[in-house]
Amino acid sequence: MSVIHLNDDDLVLHYYGEMDGETEAGASAHLSACAACRERYAKLQRVLAAVETLPEAAVDEGFERMVWARLEPALDGRKNSGWSRWPTFSPVRLAWAAALVAVVASAFVAGRVWDRPGPEPAAAEASAKDLRERLLLVDLADHLDRSQMLLVDLASARTSGEIGSERARAQDLLASTRLYRQTAASAGDTALADLLDEMERVLVDVTAGAAAADPDASRQRVDSLLFKVRVVSSTLRERQKAAFRMRAGQSS
Amino acid sequence: MTQSDTATVALARGGDSEAFRALVERHSRAVYRLAVRMTGSPQDAEDVVQETFLKAYKQLGRFESRANFGTWLHRIAVNCSIDLIRARAHRETGHDTPDLEELGAAADAGTRGHVSPERLMLSAEVQARVQAAMDGLSPMERAAFALRHFEGHSIDEISRSLGLKTNATKHSIFRAVRKMRIALEPLV
Numbered sequence: 001m002s003v004i005h006l007n008d009d010d011l012v013l014h015y016y017g018e019m020d021g022e023t024e025a026g027a028s029a030h031l032s033a034c035a036a037c038r039e040r041y042a043k044l045q046r047v048l049a050a051v052e053t054l055p056e057a058a059v060d061e062g063f064e065r066m067v068w069a070r071l072e073p074a075l076d077g078r079k080n081s082g083w084s085r086w087p088t089f090s091p092v093r094l095a096w097a098a099a100l101v102a103v104v105a106s107a108f109v110a111g112r113v114w115d116r117p118g119p120e121p122a123a124a125e126a127s128a129k130d131l132r133e134r135l136l137l138v139d140l141a142d143h144l145d146r147s148q149m150l151l152v153d154l155a156s157a158r159t160s161g162e163i164g165s166e167r168a169r170a171q172d173l174l175a176s177t178r179l180y181r182q183t184a185a186s187a188g189d190t191a192l193a194d195l196l197d198e199m200e201r202v203l204v205d206v207t208a209g210a211a212a213a214d215p216d217a218s219r220q221r222v223d224s225l226l227f228k229v230r231v232v233s234s235t236l237r238e239r240q241k242a243a244f245r246m247r248a249g250q251s252s
Numbered sequence: 253m254t255q256s257d258t259a260t261v262a263l264a265r266g267g268d269s270e271a272f273r274a275l276v277e278r279h280s281r282a283v284y285r286l287a288v289r290m291t292g293s294p295q296d297a298e299d300v301v302q303e304t305f306l307k308a309y310k311q312l313g314r315f316e317s318r319a320n321f322g323t324w325l326h327r328i329a330v331n332c333s334i335d336l337i338r339a340r341a342h343r344e345t346g347h348d349t350p351d352l353e354e355l356g357a358a359a360d361a362g363t364r365g366h367v368s369p370e371r372l373m374l375s376a377e378v379q380a381r382v383q384a385a386m387d388g389l390s391p392m393e394r395a396a397f398a399l400r401h402f403e404g405h406s407i408d409e410i411s412r413s414l415g416l417k418t419n420a421t422k423h424s425i426f427r428a429v430r431k432m433r434i435a436l437e438p439l440v
């Protein structure tokens with residue numbers, strides 16, 4: 001029988017079953033033979049059993065709601081950042097576009113989009129909302145870019161027989177163009193609404209595959225629209241950059 | 253994992269935010285309680301809860317659907333707690349020194365001489381002692397001890413989580429147990 005007693009740390013390892021096989025066998029044998037160590041071990045067991053009585057942390061009623069309320073705005077921000085990468089129009093995108101109506105409308109009304117980058121909001125909630133708006137505007141700019149590319153292709157297409165792929169793209173753009181147009185109109189931005197209205201008409205024609213009665217007039221219409229989209233699109237980009245620079249300056 | 257967790261996780265992975273909300277409602281208490289034990293602070297624990305679910309949300313696509321969501325979330329929560337403890341440790345250096353004598357003196361003053369057997373039986377008194385002893389642990393001692401004692405993690409696992417050598421983890425646990433002994437032996 002071993003005459004070396006178990007020290008406190010050995011007893012702790014034994015308690016948690018953290019001794020390797022051989023050491024564990026030796027410790028167990030010693031404990032069954034040594035009353036002094038057995039008593040010390042019993043004391044340790046009582047102490048650690050007492051630790052077990054530590055109550056679970058108190059959790060307020062409505063804790064889960066509080067967690068969700070804090071969490072949700074942050075989740076939206078992360079989710080939104082993926083939206084602009086969606087390749088084409090889809091039912092999910094349609095739902096997003098509908099949600100956009102309210103957000104962009106409020107931004108238009110506040111004059112934040114077109115006139116100035118709004119003041120930096122203090123509250124986390126405000127900045128999450130602000131982020132959402134900015135992301136949605138990035139998407140509006142992307143939409144205009146895609147419209148622009150389509151118009152370039154249309155302008156260079158010589159006959160209606162060459163616009164097969166453009167028809168599919170026009171269809172993709174049509175529903176969101178309509179929603180943006182409604183948004184702009186309800187926000188009182190008639191210039192943007194008129195532009196999108198013109199865009200929508202062109203898209204409808206392209207989608208329907210209607211052969212232009214007057215190809216020259218049709219090309220002129222596309223050229224004129226293309227010019228306007230380029231102006232609005234670049235203005236939008238410039239304002240986004242200005243807003244970004246202003247925010248970056250404020251936060252540093 | 254419960255059947256409803258499996259289905260809910262699948263929905264949440266598909267982008268259903270109501271499903272994710274259901275997961276938050278089901279698991280946030282457990283995450284909070286774990287975080288309180290690991291950090292020793294309700295405020296820090298709330299931050300851990302936020303960070304845990306944000307991470308879970310971001311990494312949901314990587315979650316193995318056959319795995320247990322609660323276990324997966326638990327692992328994230330442990331890591332978030334450790335990250336927070338490390339961040340705090342950087343700011344509050346010197347807080348890590350054990351204060352055994354002071355703790356022991358307090359335990360003695362509170363018990364020696366005038367403790368009735370009835371009073372010893374009062375679990376409230378024991379609980380207050382445990383709480384005080386837990387509060388007296390250094391952040392690393394608390395994290396290691398909470399994971400070993402309350403969460404049943406092995407010392408090897410804890411060492412990996414904390415990024416410590418096995419011996420360092422053992423010694424953190426030994427010191428924590430010693431503090432528990434000093435606080436509680438007079439009572440038990």
Ligand SMILES: [Zn+2]
Pocket residue numbers: 004005006030034035036037038
């Ligand atoms: Zn012995």
